[in-house]
Amino acid sequence: MINGLCKNGHVLAAHDLLCLLEKTIYKPNVMAYSVVINGLCKTEMVDNALKLKSRMIDKGISPDVVTYNSMIQGLCDFGRWKEVKDLLNEMVNQKICLTVVTFNILVDSFCKEGNVKEAEDVFEIMTRQNIYPNIVTYNALIDGYCLQGKMDRAKEVFDSITGNGLKPCIISYNSLINGYCKNGKVDEAWRLFLEASSKGLEHTTVTYNSMIHGLLGEERIADAWKLFNDMETRQVHPDLFTCNILLEGLCKTHQIAEAFSFLRVIEDKGVSPNIITYGILINGLCKDGKLEDAKKLLNELPSKGLKPDNHIYAIIIGSLCEEGFVDEAKDLL
Numbered sequence: 001m002i003n004g005l006c007k008n009g010h011v012l013a014a015h016d017l018l019c020l021l022e023k024t025i026y027k028p029n030v031m032a033y034s035v036v037i038n039g040l041c042k043t044e045m046v047d048n049a050l051k052l053k054s055r056m057i058d059k060g061i062s063p064d065v066v067t068y069n070s071m072i073q074g075l076c077d078f079g080r081w082k083e084v085k086d087l088l089n090e091m092v093n094q095k096i097c098l099t100v101v102t103f104n105i106l107v108d109s110f111c112k113e114g115n116v117k118e119a120e121d122v123f124e125i126m127t128r129q130n131i132y133p134n135i136v137t138y139n140a141l142i143d144g145y146c147l148q149g150k151m152d153r154a155k156e157v158f159d160s161i162t163g164n165g166l167k168p169c170i171i172s173y174n175s176l177i178n179g180y181c182k183n184g185k186v187d188e189a190w191r192l193f194l195e196a197s198s199k200g201l202e203h204t205t206v207t208y209n210s211m212i213h214g215l216l217g218e219e220r221i222a223d224a225w226k227l228f229n230d231m232e233t234r235q236v237h238p239d240l241f242t243c244n245i246l247l248e249g250l251c252k253t254h255q256i257a258e259a260f261s262f263l264r265v266i267e268d269k270g271v272s273p274n275i276i277t278y279g280i281l282i283n284g285l286c287k288d289g290k291l292e293d294a295k296k297l298l299n300e301l302p303s304k305g306l307k308p309d310n311h312i313y314a315i316i317i318g319s320l321c322e323e324g325f326v327d328e329a330k331d332l333l
Contacts, residue, residue, distance in 0.1 A: 002032050006039035014039060015048070022059070030056070034067040041074030049074055050083075062094070069101050076109035098129070104136045111144025119144055135161070139171050146179025154179055170201045177207060181214025189214050203234070209241050216249040224249060238266070244277055251284025259284060275301075279312045286319040294319065 005014035018036050021028050033056045040049035049071055053063055068091050075084045084106075091098060103126040110119035119141060126133060138161050145154035158176055161168050173196040180189035193211050197203065208231045215224040228246060231238060243266045250259040259281060263273065278301060285294035298316055301308050313332055320329035 002028075003035050006035050009043075011036070011039035011043050011045070015052070018052075027059075028061075030061050030064055030067065033061060034064065034070065037067055038070035041070045041077075044074075044077075046071070046074040046078060046080070063096075065091070065096050065099055065102065068096065069099070069105060072102065073105045073109075076105060079113065098131070100126075100131055100134055100137070103131060104134070104140060107137055107144075108140035111140050111147065114144075114147065116141075116144045116148055116150070133164070135166050135169055135172065138164075138166070139169070139175060142172060142179075143175040146175055146182070149179075149183055151179055151183055151185065168199075170196060170204055170207065173201065174204065174206045174210065177214075178210040181210050181217070184217075186214040186218050186220070203231075203236060205231075205236055205239050205242065208236060209239070209245065212242065213245045216245060221249060221253060238269075238271070240271055240274060240277070243271055243273075244280060247277060247284075248280045251280055251287070254284075254288050256284050256288050256290065273304075275306050275309055275312070278304075278306065279309070279315070282312055283315050286315055291319050291323055 002014045002017055005011070005017065014036050018028050018032060021032070033052065037049045037052055040046070040052065053067065053071060056063065056067075068087055072084055072087055075081075075087070088098070088102075091102075103122060106122045107119045107126075110116070110122065123133065123137065123141065126137070138157055141157045142154050145151070145157065154176060158168060158172060161172065173192055177189045177192050177196075180186065180192070189211060193203070193207065196207070208227060212224045212227050215221075215227065224246070228238070228242070231242075243262070247259050247262060250256075250262060263277070263281070267273065278297065282294045282297055285291070285297065294316060298308055298312065301312075317329045317332050320326070320332070
């Protein structure tokens with residue numbers, strides 16, 4: 001029941017049930033505590049998780065590697081590295097062996113923070129302890145190098161996967177494709193895009209999004225739309241990010257009517273536009289000299305359940321000033 005509550009997002013209810021069980025003959029075991037601690041960490045209640053860990057120890061129940069992994073992940077998410085180190089030392093003192101999952105959490109967290117050197121050091125410690133990296137480890141490192149723009153090193157890690165008895169998965173390809181696109185190497189990304197399918201891997205929405213974004217960045221508009229059509233043919237469902245990048249491409253090329261037509265199409269497909277979507281459209285209207293239409297769309301946002309952000313106001317105010325409507329711009333400040 002505790003597990004079910006956590007899986008359905010009712011973490012506090014699960015926590016309350018655990019506290020209730022502590023007072024009965026049905027004492028919770030380490031698994032029950034671990035499930036709630038994991039739920040608390042995933043919902044950003046790390047301090048509550050740490051308190052619960054202390055309480056379970058007080059009740060004579062020793063946390064296991066699963067318990068520690070959840071807390072390490074939670075602390076890493078907030079960059080609380082000193083406490084991560086304390087937990088790792090605690091595991092060593094309690095003779096709880098670190099697993100590949102523990103190391104993966106550390107490698108991934110360091111990479112996401114841009115500390116690839118620290119991730120490499122963790123990787124070295126891992127291999128020295130005869131804990132073999134899995135595909136998750138390699139994917140984290142690839143993504144870390146891509147975020148740093150170190151594409152040659154990312155490709156080296158990618159190529160080393162097969163030498164270690166593993167196979168790159170679509171996530172490995174996605175990271176590298178995204179990295180190449182963001183670094184202006186769209187042809188290299190395209191080569192990998194084709195290679196992935198030749199290896200029997202199915203492209204995901206993320207794969208298409210990266211590639212479409214890269215093509216639009218190089219102003220290869222026709223190729224981007226061709227890829228979007230291919231995406232639909234293969235029944236890979238576009239998400240809001242797909243729609244926003246295509247809308248931005250249409251607005252940048254002053255195809256405003258087409259952009260609004262596309263908006264209606266995506267709404268019919270069940271994709272709900274967000275404030276970024278309308279920001280793109282309002283910016284497109286302003287750049288196209290359709291200030292009145294932009295203001296009208298701005299005023300319609302509350303009825304769509306959306307609140308204009310500072311970015312949208314800045315676009316409108318800038319356009320009003322350019323057109324000489326300074327007093328009207330001041331009213332929006």
